[in-house]
Amino acid sequence: MLNALAQALIYIVPFLLVLTVIVTIHEMGHFLVARAFGVKVDRFAIGFGKAVFSRTDRHGIEWRVGWMPLGGYVKFSGDLDASSVPDNRGLDALRREIVAEQGVGAERAYFHFKPIWQRMLIVAAGPVANFILAITIFTVLFSLVGVELRPARVAQVVPGSPAAAAGFQSGDLISSMNGRPVEDAGEVVRKVNLSSGDPIRFTVERAGQPVQILATPARVTKEDPIAGRVTVGTIGLTLASSSAESRHVRYNPIEAVGQGVRETGDVLGTTLTYLGRIFTGRESGDQLSGPLGIAKASGALTNAAVAANPDPTAMAINLLLTMTSFAAILSIGIGFLNLLPIPVLDGGHLVFYAYEAVARKPVAAGVQEAGYRVGLALLAGLMLFATWNDLQKLNLFKFLGGLVS
Incomplete structure (x- = not known):
């Protein structure tokens, strides 16, 4: 029992720690660019559920850490719906409410009334922050550790x-x-x-x-x-x-940056190639992994790093380097996933803003709601498919079959 618990901790804890760091960087990308453009923010949250830590700063921003470290978000003042892209009717109602409470001109501090190019940069900043994190990690590894x-x-x-x-x-x-x-x-x-x-x-x-x-x-x-x-x-x-x-x-700092950019590009290129081969029927998609598969990979990497050298100092260094490299790869994956043109993701918001820039008006609320539902269905389907792959790789169905017989 204790051994099983220890193995579970080896698989889950490193994954959650790495995921928390990556999500924090992603949301910090949104947050920093939004604040640079003077956007009013209500909350910066890491994790979901009941807050284990909460503090409101002098700008009125609540900094919160939830007990469930499986994601995070930045809540801009005035968000009206889940898609965060209100239509003309919603914008007019929001403007009247803000003016009535805070006076004329106060709406200019709200995300939805910023110029389209600023909103697009704010949305894109999350995935870009993930790519910058990966490049930074690779740069440090290439310059300090080498290859x-x-x-x-x-x-x-x-x-x-x-x-x-x-x-x-x-x-x-x-x-x-x-x-x-x-x-x-x-x-x-x-x-x-x-x-x-x-x-x-x-x-x-x-x-x-x-x-x-x-x-x-x-x-x-x-x-x-x-x-x-x-x-x-x-x-x-x-x-x-x-x-x-x-x-x-071991590369000098300038060369290391170039190698970091190249490595990040190679990972993205490999991802695009694999997805393209899936859509053309040349791959089965069995390498797509969900949380179970990622946690398993994290645990396997942890075990390998620990087993590489029994010396406690060497073990700690190996573990740090392994998890750092794993964080870079996972950060690229999360950045890429968020750029997919699915309405519930950053890429979907960018599509809506591109339409608004051309049509000179936001996407209709009904279309946004339909897109949001389709996006959720697509994400749920992708997650189910990835989880099925994970369970197949873990031989769970063979194990259950053995129990039944």
């Missing part, structure tokens, strides 16, 4: 595999894929995993000469120590490099 670059040296070619059919040989050094230089073996793995059915042009160095190889990854289902059971592309290569070939690189 181990391992050349993509072919150690073994699986007989009968796509790699064998394409002409790969043991000892080949992969130098580029589709014309893009390869610095680390991990780049090859990520590209191949997301390219099942798509030919990849490899350039390898063999006996000092460049050789062109065209190979098409095949789809396989395998167990990943972090993600669980996933279906990915593979060509049948084992990559390994000697310690003499590997090099540890």
